[in-house]
Structures are given as structure tokens and as C-alpha cells.
Amino acid sequence: MTSKxxxxxxxxxxPDDMKRDSIEKLLSQINDTDxxxxxxxxxxxxxxxxxxxxxxxxxxxxxxxxxxxxSYDTNTHLIDSKPLYQLDECEKYTYENxxxxxxxxxxxxxxxVDVDGxxxxxxxxxxxxxxxxxxxxxxxxxxxxxxxxxGAIKNMAIDTAVKSGKIEQYxxxxxxxxxxxxxxxxxxxxxxxxxxxxxxxxxQINYTKCIACNLCVRICPKDTVKINRIKSDFINKAICEYxxxxxxxxxxxxxxxxxxxxxxxxxxxxxxxxxxxKLSDDIAILISNDPVAIDQASYDMLNDAIxxxxxxxxxxxxxxxxxxxxxxxxxxxxxxxELVEIK
Numbered sequence: 001m002t003s004k005x006x007x008x009x010x011x012x013x014x015p016d017d018m019k020r021d022s023i024e025k026l027l028s029q030i031n032d033t034d035x036x037x038x039x040x041x042x043x044x045x046x047x048x049x050x051x052x053x054x055x056x057x058x059x060x061x062x063x064x065x066x067x068x069x070x071s072y073d074t075n076t077h078l079i080d081s082k083p084l085y086q087l088d089e090c091e092k093y094t095y096e097n098x099x100x101x102x103x104x105x106x107x108x109x110x111x112x113v114d115v116d117g118x119x120x121x122x123x124x125x126x127x128x129x130x131x132x133x134x135x136x137x138x139x140x141x142x143x144x145x146x147x148x149x150x151g152a153i154k155n156m157a158i159d160t161a162v163k164s165g166k167i168e169q170y171x172x173x174x175x176x177x178x179x180x181x182x183x184x185x186x187x188x189x190x191x192x193x194x195x196x197x198x199x200x201x202x203x204q205i206n207y208t209k210c211i212a213c214n215l216c217v218r219i220c221p222k223d224t225v226k227i228n229r230i231k232s233d234f235i236n237k238a239i240c241e242y243x244x245x246x247x248x249x250x251x252x253x254x255x256x257x258x259x260x261x262x263x264x265x266x267x268x269x270x271x272x273x274x275x276x277x278k279l280s281d282d283i284a285i286l287i288s289n290d291p292v293a294i295d296q297a298s299y300d301m302l303n304d305a306i307x308x309x310x311x312x313x314x315x316x317x318x319x320x321x322x323x324x325x326x327x328x329x330x331x332x333x334x335x336x337x338e339l340v341e342i343k
Contacts, residue, residue, distance in 0.1 A: 003290035020064040036072035043132035048080035084213040113245040123245035124165035148320025151295035152256040157242035170212035172234035188216040292333030
């Protein structure tokens with residue numbers, strides 16, 4: 001079995017009209033002309049709250065998508081969930097020039113879904129987004145410093161979960177403090193929002209309190225608090241199991257759009273010096289009903305453009321393909337895909 005992934009090539013110099021045209025052409029490939037119906041509630045998952053090194057979808061694409069959805073008289077909303085890490089006011093991002101309802105999900109409205117996975121038993125999802133008639137995810141596909149890749153699978157798993165669900169996933173790879181180098185300066189102890197760092201000759205993390213927001217990684221003056229990439233397989237399994245809960249029985253109700261442009265490694269709210277280094281020229285926009293197929297195609301296209309496995313180059317300890325293989329094995333989608341270019 002294979003899933004179709006449609007794509008259009010893009011460049012940094014693509015004119016605005018071409019960008020608008022690409023969204024319309026790609027959307028027309030995904031289903032018939034009755035893909036959207038009057039008064040349907042459409043949740044468009046975008047990044048309304050983000051950090052500078054992660055990137056947000058070009059407003060031109062979002063504006064055109066909203067225009068198309070409104071032409072069907074749908075009830076369209078741009079939505080996002082609260083990040084675990086703290087944002088400065090200057091880092092917040094909204095599509096303020098687009099006339100559409102935009103809001104951050106309410107963590108108090110929870111939809112519980114039994115998964116019975118290796119890591120996750122019951123997923124805690126946002127009722128607000130999962131009660132929508134249709135969901136469209138807009139994802140800036142990037143190499144990710146813990147998971148290997150951040151694409152449609154991660155977007156559905158992390159960003160449609162309530163805060164407790166996010167924590168459950170990120171905790172699988174919570175940071176650790178190296179015994180060599182800690183000065184017991186108490187910076188992390190004083191700044192931790194959960195009071196999860198304690199002093200015992202050196203700083204130590206209380207993992208029953210830690211939410212894996214990685215603030216301690218960012219603020220440690222000696223870089224003694226480390227990202228736990230050794231446990232990337234654990235967080236990837238949790239992400240895939242959440243994605244399964246979020247997508248099961250909704251194959252035709254969710255549309256995934258991945259953007260392979262402005263490609264930088266995603267370090268979230270940490271302080272790596274190479275966080276803003278561009279890894280490749282703009283490549284393509286992809287669309288599919290299958291999150292695994294579109295992420296596999298995106299990963300392959302990125303590696304082909306660079307000429308090597310970019311995740312292995314950046315972080316040798318992370319196996320990015322593991323996320324895709326595991327998602328395929330638990331039927332989140334199919335990693336075998338047919339790539340169709342639209343011109």
C-alpha cells in the first residue's frame with residue numbers, strides 16, 4: 001500500500017502570486033470539489049506562538065488558504081497550543097493582517113483517547129481542535145534536536161495535545177545535569193518554573209516535577225544541563241502514539257501541508273549557536289492525507305537536496321527514521337508513498 005503525496009517546487013524568489021497559486025493547486029489535488037462544506041468547522045493548525053529559530057509559515061500561504069476556506073462558507077479558525085517553554089513578548093507571532101478568528105487552545109477542555117501503546121496508555125488531546133469537522137496542519141518541516149525530525153506527525157501529536165499531554169511526551173527525553181562542570185550556582189534552581197531543580201552538592205532534577213520545558217538548558221551559564229538525545233527513541237514512540245490517537249478514524253478529515261522552505265534545525269527554546277544556520281535552499285510544498293507518507297517524502301527530499309542524511313550529520317545519536325518506522329508499524333500512516341509533482 002502506498003499513499004499519494006503531491007508537491008510543487010518552490011524557491012526563495014517565488015513571487016507572491018505563485019505562492020498563492022501553489023496552495024490552490026495543491027489543495028485541489030487532495031480530494032474532490034466537495035472537500036469542504038458550508039458551515040463546517042475547520043481548524044487550521046499554525047504557529048501563533050513561536051520562537052525565532054523555529055519559523056512560521058509564510059503569511060501569504062496562510063492568507064490564501066483562509067480565502068479558499070471562506071469561499072466555501074466554512075467556519076475557519078487559526079489555532080495553536082501553548083508552548084511549554086516561556087516566550088518573550090517580542091517572540092510571539094500572529095497573523096494579524098489576516099481577517100480570521102485566531103486563538104490559543106484551552107488546556108481545560110480535554111478529550112481522552114485510549115491508546116494502550118508502549119509508552120502512552122491514554123492520550124490527552126485538546127477537545128477544541130479534535131471536535132472540529134476538519135483539521136489542516138501547516139508545518140515547517142525541519143530537523144529536530146531531540147526527535148530527529150519535526151513534521152506532520154509531531155505537529156499532530158504535540159501541538160494538538162493539552163499541556164499535560166505535551167508534558168507526557170516531552171518527559172520521555174527530559175534534560176539531565178552533568179556531574180562534571182556544575183558549579184551549584186543555583187541559576188537553574190531559582191529560574192525553574194516548576195521548582196524541579198534541587199541542590200544536593202550539585203544541582204539535580206526532580207523528574208516527578210520536571211515538565212521538560214528545557215528552560216534550564218537555555219539558562220545554564222556553564223552548559224552543564226544537557227538535552228537528553230539518548231532517549232530520542234522514547235519520545236518518538238510517545239509522539240507516534242499520540243499521533244495515532246489524534247488521527248485514528250479521521251484519515252479524510254485531516255489535511256497535512258509541509259513546507260520545505262527556510263530550512264533550519266529546530267532547537268526550540270535552547271541556545272545553540274547554529275540554530276539560525278540555513279541548511280538548504282527552498283525545495284517544495286507538499287500535501288497529503290497521510291502524515292507518515294508526507295514526512296517520509298519531506299525527509300527524503302531534504303536529504304536528497306543536501307546530499308546526505310542531515311539528522312545523522314547534526315546529531316549522530318538520533319535515528320530520525322525510527323519515528324517514521326514506528327508510526328508506520330502502529331498504523332498512523334504508511335511510509336511508502338507515490339510522489340506526484342504538480343506544475
